[in-house]
Amino acid sequence: NSKGFIFDLDGVIVDTAKYHFLAWKKLAETIGVTFTETENEQLKGVSRVRSLEKILEWGNKTLDQDTFMELMARKNNDYLAYINTMNTSEILPDVTRVLLFLKEQNQRIALGSASKNARAILKKVALFSNFEAIVDGTNVTKAKPNPEVFLKAAQQLGINAEKCIVFEDSVAGIQAANTAGMISIGIGNKEILSEATYVFKNFTEMSNEFLLELIVLSNE
Ligand code: G6P
Ligand code: MG
Numbered sequence: 749n750s751k752g753f754i755f756d757l758d759g760v761i762v763d764t765a766k767y768h769f770l771a772w773k774k775l776a777e778t779i780g781v782t783f784t785e786t787e788n789e790q791l792k793g794v795s796r797v798r799s800l801e802k803i804l805e806w807g808n809k810t811l812d813q814d815t816f817m818e819l820m821a822r823k824n825n826d827y828l829a830y831i832n833t834m835n836t837s838e839i840l841p842d843v844t845r846v847l848l849f850l851k852e853q854n855q856r857i858a859l860g861s862a863s864k865n866a867r868a869i870l871k872k873v874a875l876f877s878n879f880e881a882i883v884d885g886t887n888v889t890k891a892k893p894n895p896e897v898f899l900k901a902a903q904q905l906g907i908n909a910e911k912c913i914v915f916e917d918s919v920a921g922i923q924a925a926n927t928a929g930m931i932s933i934g935i936g937n938k939e940i941l942s943e944a945t946y947v948f949k950n951f952t953e954m955s956n957e958f959l960l961e962l963i964v965l966s967n968e
Pocket of ligand 1: 758759768791792793794795796799824861862863864865866885
């Protein structure tokens with residue numbers, strides 16, 4: 749009688765968008781491309797390669813393959829320097845309450861993230877052991893909105909897709925969950941995440957009663 753609860757990482761469990769922002773901004777500026785919060789918003793849920801491609805498109809720039817790879821590595825080094833300073837204080841409000849409640853209800857918990865740094869980040873915030881299955885950017889070939897990451901997570905849990913619930917803060921991630929045939933729960937802005945089955949501003953707005961309803965609902 750267990751459901752699969754699949755969590756995105758960046759923007760759902762931790763607010764790493766601010767570190768991605770600082771690292772991409774520094775890189776964009778070195779190649780003469782303007783980079784603000786508006787651009788950063790459009791990189792949420794987007795893979796590292798695709799993010800750099802988008803920045804180049806915005807600035808009308810092209811790079812040879814070697815420089816492209818070098819810039820990606822540079823961005824990630826800067827990003828990792830921020831990640832290394834992370835600790836449990838960076839877990840977003842009520843994430844731990846939700847994880848513990850689901851576990852107490854014998855639900856199955858997985859991570860489904862585009863990030864290749866997901867495992868390192870989960871360790872930094874001491875949540876690694878809360879996930880029974882972890883599927884991240886090192887385990888998939890197709891980026892969200894392709895459902896691969898969530899289908900793999902469901903498979904690793906041994907739970908059918910229609911019995912899975914996904915928590916996501918990006919449009920691409922909500923689309924991936926919907927395409928996978930899962931219940932999608934947006935964490936963030938209702939207007940931006942309008943394709944989600946449900947949307948909450950953050951986990952503090954999500955009651956244990958609601959979680960219990962999901963456990964029953966996705967049973968039918
Ligand atoms: C998440 C973030 C994106 C990031 C992507 C890849 O989806 O929301 O902003 O670009 O992961 O992360 P990585 O750590 O592999 O560069
Ligand atoms: Mg995210």
